[in-house]
Amino acid sequence: MDKLVIADKEFNSRLLVGTGKFASCEIMAEALEKSGTEIVTVALRRVDIENKNDDMLRTIDVKKYLLLPNTSGARDADEAVRLSKLARAATGINWVKLEVTPDPYYLLPDPVETLEAAKILIKEGFVVLPYINADPVLAKKLEDVGTSTVMPLASPIGSNQGLKTREALEIIIEQANVPVVVDAGLGLPSHAADAMEMGADAVLVNTAIATAGEPGRMAAAFKLAVEAGRTAYIAGAAVAGKRASASSPLTGFLRNNKEK
Amino acid sequence: MNSVKTILAQKGLDGDGEFWQGRFNQINGRDVERALRSPAGIYSLEKLLALVSPAAEDYLEEMAQAARQLTIQRFGRTIRLYAPLYLSNYCVNSCLYCGFNKDNKSERRRLTIEQAVEEANIIASEGFRDILLVSSEDRKFISIDYLCELAGRLRSKFSSISIEVYQMSTAEYAKLFDAGIEGVTLYQETYNRRAYSYYHPSGPKSDYDNRLDTAGRIAAAGMREIGLGALLGLKDWRLETLALGEHAHYLIKRYWQSHVSFSFPRLRPAENVDSSKFSLLPDKNLVQMIIALRLCFADAGLVLSTRERAELREHLIEVGVTKMSAGSKTSPGGYSQPKSAIEQFEIDDTRSPAQVVEMIKANGFDAVWKDWDSAFVERK
Numbered sequence: 001m002d003k004l005v006i007a008d009k010e011f012n013s014r015l016l017v018g019t020g021k022f023a024s025c026e027i028m029a030e031a032l033e034k035s036g037t038e039i040v041t042v043a044l045r046r047v048d049i050e051n052k053n054d055d056m057l058r059t060i061d062v063k064k065y066l067l068l069p070n071t072s073g074a075r076d077a078d079e080a081v082r083l084s085k086l087a088r089a090a091t092g093i094n095w096v097k098l099e100v101t102p103d104p105y106y107l108l109p110d111p112v113e114t115l116e117a118a119k120i121l122i123k124e125g126f127v128v129l130p131y132i133n134a135d136p137v138l139a140k141k142l143e144d145v146g147t148s149t150v151m152p153l154a155s156p157i158g159s160n161q162g163l164k165t166r167e168a169l170e171i172i173i174e175q176a177n178v179p180v181v182v183d184a185g186l187g188l189p190s191h192a193a194d195a196m197e198m199g200a201d202a203v204l205v206n207t208a209i210a211t212a213g214e215p216g217r218m219a220a221a222f223k224l225a226v227e228a229g230r231t232a233y234i235a236g237a238a239v240a241g242k243r244a245s246a247s248s249p250l251t252g253f254l255r256n257n258k259e260k
Numbered sequence: 261m262n263s264v265k266t267i268l269a270q271k272g273l274d275g276d277g278e279f280w281q282g283r284f285n286q287i288n289g290r291d292v293e294r295a296l297r298s299p300a301g302i303y304s305l306e307k308l309l310a311l312v313s314p315a316a317e318d319y320l321e322e323m324a325q326a327a328r329q330l331t332i333q334r335f336g337r338t339i340r341l342y343a344p345l346y347l348s349n350y351c352v353n354s355c356l357y358c359g360f361n362k363d364n365k366s367e368r369r370r371l372t373i374e375q376a377v378e379e380a381n382i383i384a385s386e387g388f389r390d391i392l393l394v395s396s397e398d399r400k401f402i403s404i405d406y407l408c409e410l411a412g413r414l415r416s417k418f419s420s421i422s423i424e425v426y427q428m429s430t431a432e433y434a435k436l437f438d439a440g441i442e443g444v445t446l447y448q449e450t451y452n453r454r455a456y457s458y459y460h461p462s463g464p465k466s467d468y469d470n471r472l473d474t475a476g477r478i479a480a481a482g483m484r485e486i487g488l489g490a491l492l493g494l495k496d497w498r499l500e501t502l503a504l505g506e507h508a509h510y511l512i513k514r515y516w517q518s519h520v521s522f523s524f525p526r527l528r529p530a531e532n533v534d535s536s537k538f539s540l541l542p543d544k545n546l547v548q549m550i551i552a553l554r555l556c557f558a559d560a561g562l563v564l565s566t567r568e569r570a571e572l573r574e575h576l577i578e579v580g581v582t583k584m585s586a587g588s589k590t591s592p593g594g595y596s597q598p599k600s601a602i603e604q605f606e607i608d609d610t611r612s613p614a615q616v617v618e619m620i621k622a623n624g625f626d627a628v629w630k631d632w633d634s635a636f637v638e639r640k
Contacts (some may be wrong), residue, residue, distance in 0.1 A: 020336055021336020021337065021338060022336065022338075022626060023336075023338075023624050023625055023626050024621065044630070044635075045630075045631055045632050045636070046631055055290055073632070073633070073636060074636060075484075075517060075636075079636045082635060083636060083637070086635050102516075103516055103517065104484075104517065104519035104559065105512065105558075115426060115462035119263060151318065158333060158334055159333075160333065207336070209335070211332050211333055211337065
């Protein structure tokens with residue numbers, strides 16, 4: 001498959017995977033393996049970033065995966081920036097998945113604080129991948145300040161509802177000059193394939209894999225779906241119509257028409 | 261927006277609830293089925309009414325299945341662990357159900373900061389990163405400054421520090437928040453005004469309205485987590501659950517940045533407390549209450565202490581509980597010197613933290629020690 005490029009780094013997989021909600025680190029490790037992912041996001045709140053023996057961190061092979069810390073739980077720009085800096089100081093990783101979610105229920109991203117945090121972090125030398133609502137103007141503003149992707153949500157995080165923001169995602173994809181990673185709300189492999197067919201550069205999946213009956217098998221299904229969707233996008237989809245059509249009902253007569 | 265006091269008064273949820281008793285008895289199976297078909301995890305008083313009604317007792321399995329599915333979707337297959345650290349049992353209140361009642365002549369104890377740190381070290385060595393500081397009410401012994409200083413000493417060992425102590429002003433909560441405390445648990449005990457006055461005959465805690473307003477002050481001070489609860493066994497649990505639902509709903513709408521959790525303290529035998537005076541809640545209804553709240557509040561934390569017995573705790577993991585204590589000692593100094601002073605209540609699940617972790621894993625869940633980071637908030 002063609003490569004995904006984020007901030008000059010190349011990836012063969014277009015499926016990013018989150019590490020929350022798994023029943024054990026072993027099950028998580030198996031799911032990561034079967035997903036074929038190369039980018040794994042970890043909530044800084046969940047791990048002891050300074051402790052190399054942290055259960056979760058120990059399970060993630062950093063030679064195989066790019067570890068992408070996220071600021072999940074941050075309520076404003078200050079908190080997200082502080083957390084990112086601590087993570088960088090502890091690990092040397094300067095990539096961050098920026099999440100600013102002041103509402104603890106739907107965990108919807110705060111556009112104002114996210115843009116503010118992105119500006120500061122980019123000035124501080126971070127590679128910033130911001131989680132946002134599917135807001136095309138915000139996506140352009142973030143791109144303008146130098147984020148390396150935009151990560152609009154398909155539906156509220158963990159909701160498994162699929163592409164509820166389709167119309168706005170289409171605009172974001174059309175306008176973006178950075179990779180668009182559809183993040184949050186993808187509940188089924190078909191949702192992921194759908195996003196990839198639309199032209200998303202990648203997707204991020206967590207809940208749908210972690211809480212599946214068999215996370216490893218579901219991770220493999222998402223891998224196939226992402227590949228299928230990407231391949232279909234490149235192949236150029238046939239245009240869908242509402243009814244079957246003869247090959248040229250309006251102009252067919254021209255072929256037989258003996259012009260006089 | 262009306263105050264919670266007005267909301268409860270207007271809906272008749274701060275009294276004996278004759279109206280609601282009538283409504284409970286009118287609910288039938290169809291109403292319960294309708295509540296079960298409504299969007300999972302979204303609150304309405306009517307829905308909660310149906311789910312805690314006597315008629316819903318015939319639907320517990322269906323309710324449990326729905327609650328389990330919703331909890332796994334929202335929280336994953338994880339259970340957070342915490343430990344309580346009892347600081348003092350000196351008290352100026354005389355709550356009739358509590359072992360720390362000031363009229364109780366038993367031995368009192370208060371930990372110095374050094375002693376509290378020593379206890380916390382034991383808790384940390386067991387793996388805990390989430391600690392709940394508990395104290396009865398006597399500001400002479402456990403002052404705001406004491407709590408701030410202790411939080412400062414514990415910050416490097418614990419990623420989450422919360423308190424369950426006496427009620428305070430917004431400014432005092434803000435000071436504690438700045439010192440590194442991010443959550444407050446404060447039970448109303450009972451939402452029934454008359455019963456509240458009866459059970460809390462004297463001391464600062466005897467003011468019902470002040471107690472009721474405290475959760476709002478906690479949120480206004482910026483605290484991330486607010487723990488609500490009613491002491492189960494004082495008054496009709498169905499009515500208490502409706503009042504809890506309204507209280508939580510009010511807080512969530514008004515203080516949208518604070519996360520609400522529920523605890524389920526069931527009255528347990530305690531020293532010098534005559535438990536025959538209380539109507540203890542049967543397991544079946546405790547389960548019903550937990551499930552009903554989950555089906556109304558998809559993302560609320562549901563917290564279970566070691567008051568409950570091991571076997572029941574194991575079953576409750578499957579139906580919606582998200583956070584548990586383990587290996588708890590409920591007397592000040594209890595971790596370093598078992599049986600050092602009177603306990604607030606008797607522990608039923610006496611297993612060690614390691615045994616509880618094993619139990620959680622055996623049920624296909626991950627035991628999560630850390631799900632917060634003290635680095636989120638800049639501390640002074």
